Amino acid sequence: MPIEAYRIDDRLVHGQVVVGWGQPLALGFIVLVDDQVAESAWEQDLYRMGVPPEMHVHFESVAGALARLPAYRLLPSPGLLLAGSTATMRALVEGDPAITHVHVGGLHHRAGRSPRLRYVFLDAAEEADLRAIGARGVKVSAQDVPGADPVPLDDLLTRSGG
């Protein structure tokens, strides 16, 4: 089965991912790509908590994900790849041409970020990352939950409302 979604979300595993996307896509696994989490057993336990037992969470560094994404794509159940930052997703896209679509599921308010959507706040470096991802022919959009209309990258970057 293909990986159904490649999501950028600074909350990583949370309700929208497990319930909002997990149930309609019948996700069998999540690949969480974060160099720090990949090295911390406690962090991994934290993110595993609350995930239903039938949904496996694989923790990967960027390098590990790039090495094993082809194998994950051969798993029999649908999966979702989750990155906590635009920089992480950009590194994945640059290393794996099989990624054809990315959605921004949540980049929330913090100092230096400007509001684009209720759930998307971006700083200049993050905008540059998303543009670079899009420039490689990857379809980039913002979408928090499956029932929401995706907002294309060009539209997203012209918005100024939270």
Next chain:
Amino acid sequence: MSEGPRAIVAAHGDLAEGLVSAVSRVAGAAAASRLMPFSNATLGGAELVDALRQAVSSTGAQVVFTDLPAGSCTVAARRIARESAGLAVVCGANLPMLLSFVMASSGGPETWRTAVQKGQAAMCVAEEGVRAD
């Protein structure tokens, strides 16, 4: 006379405000003042931890009630509990649970353990009007 919050109720959207509002309607404003509502709206993972840590610190709360085990509020609360001795995290908050907590005469672990039992016991299915087929 109000004694200030004993607990934080941390949840998605407006749920925490709604739960605390409901506690106030059922048990009175003084009882509801033992709970501080907290929403995860617009906050990223790190910012959520900072804001919740500030709420716990400013109130001296010993427990954080959260809504969803896999939710960002629970993840944030568990991070704070790891660094703060004596802070408990209770997942799956509902109105009977919170009512039990605020109506208790004192705080402490027995208070939230009993509240969890009340919250679980209050869940039921009434199917008198449902046909068997």
